[in-house]
Amino acid sequence: MSTQIRPAPVRKSVFVDAPQNHAFDVFTSGIGRWWPKSHKIGEAELDKPVIEPRAGGRWYQLGVDGSTCDVGKVLKWDPPARVLLAWQLTADWTYDPDLVTEVEVTFTPEGSGTRVDLEHRLLERIGERAETMREAIDSPNGWGLLLQLYSEASAE
Amino acid sequence: MTNSSRVFAALNDPTRRAVLERLRSGPKPVGEIARGLPVTRPAVSQHLKVLKEAGLVDDRAEGTRRIYQIDPKGLGAMRAWLDQFWTGALDAFAAEAERSAKKEKE
Numbered sequence: 001m002s003t004q005i006r007p008a009p010v011r012k013s014v015f016v017d018a019p020q021n022h023a024f025d026v027f028t029s030g031i032g033r034w035w036p037k038s039h040k041i042g043e044a045e046l047d048k049p050v051i052e053p054r055a056g057g058r059w060y061q062l063g064v065d066g067s068t069c070d071v072g073k074v075l076k077w078d079p080p081a082r083v084l085l086a087w088q089l090t091a092d093w094t095y096d097p098d099l100v101t102e103v104e105v106t107f108t109p110e111g112s113g114t115r116v117d118l119e120h121r122l123l124e125r126i127g128e129r130a131e132t133m134r135e136a137i138d139s140p141n142g143w144g145l146l147l148q149l150y151s152e153a154s155a156e
Numbered sequence: 157m158t159n160s161s162r163v164f165a166a167l168n169d170p171t172r173r174a175v176l177e178r179l180r181s182g183p184k185p186v187g188e189i190a191r192g193l194p195v196t197r198p199a200v201s202q203h204l205k206v207l208k209e210a211g212l213v214d215d216r217a218e219g220t221r222r223i224y225q226i227d228p229k230g231l232g233a234m235r236a237w238l239d240q241f242w243t244g245a246l247d248a249f250a251a252e253a254e255r256s257a258k259k260e261k262e
Contacts, residue, residue, distance in 0.1 A: 018257035034252035
């Protein structure tokens with residue numbers, strides 16, 4: 001018997017004391033100024049993320065040596081109200097072109113500033129992909145190990 | 157510690173990963189998990205306790221023994237990790253958006 005596990009989307013909201021268009025620009029074209037440095041994907045030092053400002057644009061990490069590592073892409077580009085991103089990282093932080101989870105970020109004027117709502121959804125797809133990544137089991141702190149263990153345990 | 161950092165701390169140990177590996181084939185009592193591992197049985201019990209607190213394994217009583225198994229709620233642990241990741245990322249984003257907005261005004 002297989003148990004389908006469907007995690008609820010991750011939803012976060014934050015109020016920003018800045019105009020809507022400014023908040024949108026900092027989130028997208030300014031992502032390299034705030035993205036946590038500890039979450040790099042490539043091997044190169046001091047990489048920073050880049051979101052190409054258009055539908056179909058790439059979302060990638062840029063290394064100091066000029067190398068790039070894909071994170072995902074822009075699915076919908078509606079400045080300054082909304083951006084829909086594809087997060088295509090597996091449980092062990094590697095890019096998988098066949099994996100698409102969605103990160104929708106909306107920017108709503110509220111009082112003197114902007115309310116920013118983020119929803120990361122379709123997380124169950126990470127688990128589905130994890131079932132096929134046998135190599136991830138050796139990753140020392142990868143989620144692949146974890147997810148594989150669970151997907152097998154829950155399939156019994 | 158938050159749920160997700162607990163998960164990472166729990167996985168960041170070769171013995172605990174070996175314990176999880178053993179539980180892949182099904183629920184087992186402590187003695188069976190410890191067999192062949194280069195650590196004492198009390199040490200294995202201690203590792204199981206850490207894994208349980210991280211939400212990675214679950215246990216149940218069977219007579220006088222405790223049987224350990226992989227907790228199928230593990231996808232929830234991954235979600236908890238992403239939840240924490242986005243909390244930190246959005247806080248950093250808000251701080252930068254406000255800092256740069258203030259600078260533009262000046």
